[in-house]
Amino acid sequence: DVRFSEEQDEINQALKARNEDMIAAWLDDCEICAAKIEAETALEQIMIEAESATACLAAAGLPQQGGPRLLADIDVTAARNACDALLVSFPGSPIATTFLGRIDHAVGDIDAARVGYEVGMAASLPNSFGLAAYAAFAPGENAVANYAKAEEMALQGYMRGDWLSGEVLTLLYLRELVEGKTPADAYPVAAAHAEDGNPVSQFFLGYLYNTGTEIEKSPQLAAEWFRKSVEQGYLHANSFLAELLEAGTEGVPADTDLAADLYWQALLAGDETALQ
Numbered sequence: 698d699v700r701f702s703e704e705q706d707e708i709n710q711a712l713k714a715r716n717e718d719m720i721a722a723w724l725d726d727c728e729i730c731a732a733k734i735e736a737e738t739a740l741e742q743i744m745i746e747a748e749s750a751t752a753c754l755a756a757a758g759l760p761q762q763g764g765p766r767l768l769a770d771i772d773v774t775a776a777r778n779a780c781d782a783l784l785v786s787f788p789g790s791p792i793a794t795t796f797l798g799r800i801d802h803a804v805g806d807i808d809a810a811r812v813g814y815e816v817g818m819a820a821s822l823p824n825s826f827g828l829a830a831y832a833a834f835a836p837g838e839n840a841v842a843n844y845a846k847a848e849e850m851a852l853q854g855y856m857r858g859d860w861l862s863g864e865v866l867t868l869l870y871l872r873e874l875v876e877g878k879t880p881a882d883a884y885p886v887a888a889a890h891a892e893d894g895n896p897v898s899q900f901f902l903g904y905l906y907n908t909g910t911e912i913e914k915s916p917q918l919a920a921e922w923f924r925k926s927v928e929q930g931y932l933h934a935n936s937f938l939a940e941l942l943e944a945g946t947e948g949v950p951a952d953t954d955l956a957a958d959l960y961w962q963a964l965l966a967g968d969e970t971a972l973q
Contacts, residue, residue: 797813830862880911899931942959
């Protein structure tokens with residue numbers, strides 16, 4: 698009876714949160730398994746929900762899910778319609794709720810955004826941790842950043858493979874905003890996701906090699922990582938690659954025509970570094 702009650706409490710908590718990992722773990726570990734059919738049905742529904750989330754993710758998701766990089770790039774009306782439709786089809790959907798939170802974030806309602814992110818974190822959605830970490834890192838005007846909280850949530854997302862979480866951690870460590878952490882701690886975080894194909898992490902890795910911050914300086918490796926980032930459309934990397942190409946340096950032949958093109962592309966997109 699005691700074990701039965703414990704198992705029921707565990708699965709009820711997992712089902713309420715729509716937490717795929719917790720449900721799967723319960724199925725692996727349960728002894729009495731009285732709610733086995735309910736748990737298996739819930740897992741099946743979560744997979745169907747994920748397959749149905751394409752439009753919501755394209756409109757409001759992160760670049761890792763095929764969505765817009767910047768909050769300002771979200772078409773709020775279209776994105777809300779797409780994520781609301783997912784929520785109608787799957788009431789309580791953590792995916793829909795998380796990215797409706799990102800839409801709220803885009804219009805400046807950070808409190809509503811945090812509520813959405815909390816739902817995603819309860820379901821262990823990797824990207825929800827990165828979004829919550831970013832909200833703590835950059836909470837907007839007249840609000841105080843909580844770097845310790847940002848690190849705590851970003852670490853959880855990073856362990857789950859979320860790119861935004863890695864970006865937040867890299868910034869925290871590069872700027873030494875967390876006690877005991879230095880740019881040396883930023884290197885392995887950036888390197889892991891750069892290898893996975895994240896253009897922002899590729900830029901950070903190029904920056905570390907370019908400046909020689911806590912690692913051996915290598916203009917050649919810097920140029921290689923900046924180039925990878927540029928090829929994926931991360932315009933902020935343009936000026937950094939262009940600066941290396943403008944005069945040329947060890948292992949990086951000068952190419953003033955390409956440098957000019959890179960500066961110009963970034964300038965037209967409003968990149969402040971290109972303007973400088």
